[in-house]
Amino acid sequence: MIMSVENLSMVFGGLRAVDDVSFHVNKGEVVALIGPNGAGKTTVFNCVTGLYVPTHGDVFVYDNENVTEHKLRGMTPDQITRARLARTFQNIRLFDEMTVLENVMVGFHVKLKSRLFDAIIRTSLHKKEEKSVLADAYSVLEYFQLEEHANDVARSLPYGYRRRLEIARAYATDPILLLLDEPAAGLNPSETEELSKLIIRLQKEITILLIEHDMSMVMKLADRIYVMDHGQLLAHGSPDEIKNDKDVISAYLGEPIDA
């Protein structure tokens, strides 16, 4: 197990956006979190990554490589990133005026140690790290096929590339668990196809928790699926089980979910 969410609730005023949700993610899996609009999926992500402090419940992360266990409640988003969780956002959040390469270099922030003082007097630590971060960031761009745009400002990228850059930047933080919030939203079919291939490639190194509305993609990629509706967990199972679940079908108002 790499992460477990235990009895998580998030209340906004009178609205229970997340209501007593528990689930877990095993190492090496692709787990999908699906549900109609407003079900509370993004809120779960925000609680897990520390942007919101959950009203109840807790999240645990197990880093087997470093044999550490983190209780995420009370940790700030930057500490959670250091605990090796990374995420992307439903509405893309890039550093628009910085170059594509610099975006990824910021992703390496937690892996570097040099301080302001090192930069001012150019210590050997600073020089060494700047050299390595440049090379590392470039190879991440190659991995995500963005190297041609290395020196373009992120703002100028086409939409599909922006989505990919956001994943690349999260990947640079060296996560054990990557949380993707609707990565296929707004992509055309061929871009979605490429994204699926990318996720399959990523899965070999990183465990993935995915929110997605594109059902054919979810059915193809996910090992297990959790379905949320009105803040609660509605169902849980393999793609085949979910496809035939009556509750799930009615939650989606009879839309065929193997679209």
Add this chain to the structure above:
Amino acid sequence: MSKFISNLRRSYRLLQGVPKFLIQSLMVSLWFAILTFPIMVIQVNYTANTVEWQWGRLLLILFGGFAGSFIWFLALDRKDNKPSNTSGTYSVIKGRLLDYYASHKKLVMAIVFAIILLIPFASSSYFTRVLISAMIMMVLGVGLNIVVGFGGLLNLGYAAFYAVGAYTYGLLNYHFGIGFWIALPISAFTSVIAGLLVALPVIRLRGDYLAIITLAFGEITRIVLENWGEFTFGPSGIKGIDKPGLFGIDLSPRGEIIYVYIVVFLVLLLTILISRRMENSRIGRTWESLRENEIAARSMGINVPRTKLLIFAVGACIAGVAGALFATNISYINPKSFALLESIKILCVVVLGGMGSIPGVIVGSIVLQVIPEWLRPLQDYRLLVFGALLVVMMIFKPNGLFPKVRKSYVFTKEESEQ
């Protein structure tokens, strides 16, 4: 009736032949004339109890408004339909100069520095003083550029940190006779403390709120300086602050000015160098990412509150140094020099030059510090000119006179294989 309409149609069609902005300008001038009619044309003579109609002024307004807006629309039109050719003589020359600069960077720099260092020996003391104040403005600009240009934290009270630096040196010098070189780091330090004190409560705020709080802090500082008579000497300020020492050598008044000029120039160079080094580093990248998207920055593992504190501290440190330079340069400080207007002027330097751009800060300081010296007769209208200048800039060059050029990285095969 229908004849009237067809006449109207015909005249409308006629009008369509006329360039669009001719009509627009006509409308603008008419509108302007109507608006200003009561104050410009109708003049009551109170002694004779009569109304005097200044029709001449009306003509002037009509004509001036028309000409002004015509030029305005023409400029807007040219800006929008600017041909993006790169073959003009101007751009060829510019390209060659840039190429030459790129290949002979050290030589060009050395020549430029030599010229700058020689200027005070050839110019009048008055002009040297003007240049010194412009260079102090550049130091301030470089500092505020870090806060606003890199960090994206709108600070409207920057002059307060400048004041803390200046008063630190002024008071240390007055009470204890401490010299400039010892006071300089102390000034920087006290400014950093002030910066942290302001930043601590406001790091959770963004944008407008931050601007308001820093503005208030700036005003509070000035008011304290004005009213804390026994400590700061109130509005009359501190007089007779020493010039920097040079191994105990006595300099002539002119020599002193030249010496200050050189000191300020060297401090400016050092500030620029440090700013550049910070910018292209791990920490500098966190500053910019914070400006671009705070939430994303947090999820990249950046400790946002600490980063904001650091930005404020670095900015305040540079302002403190500039303050000590200012105090030693003019030997006399009072709270007036650190009013809101000064903060706004420094901000204008940054915005006018181009956020994040150091050449921009240099040009902005020259525009706002040297040129106004030549416009002394227009003193009263200076603010008006500032405002107009900024509006024009925002429309025609929204990224500043010298917009920031992003660093691009070159990759060799070897690097990408590592």
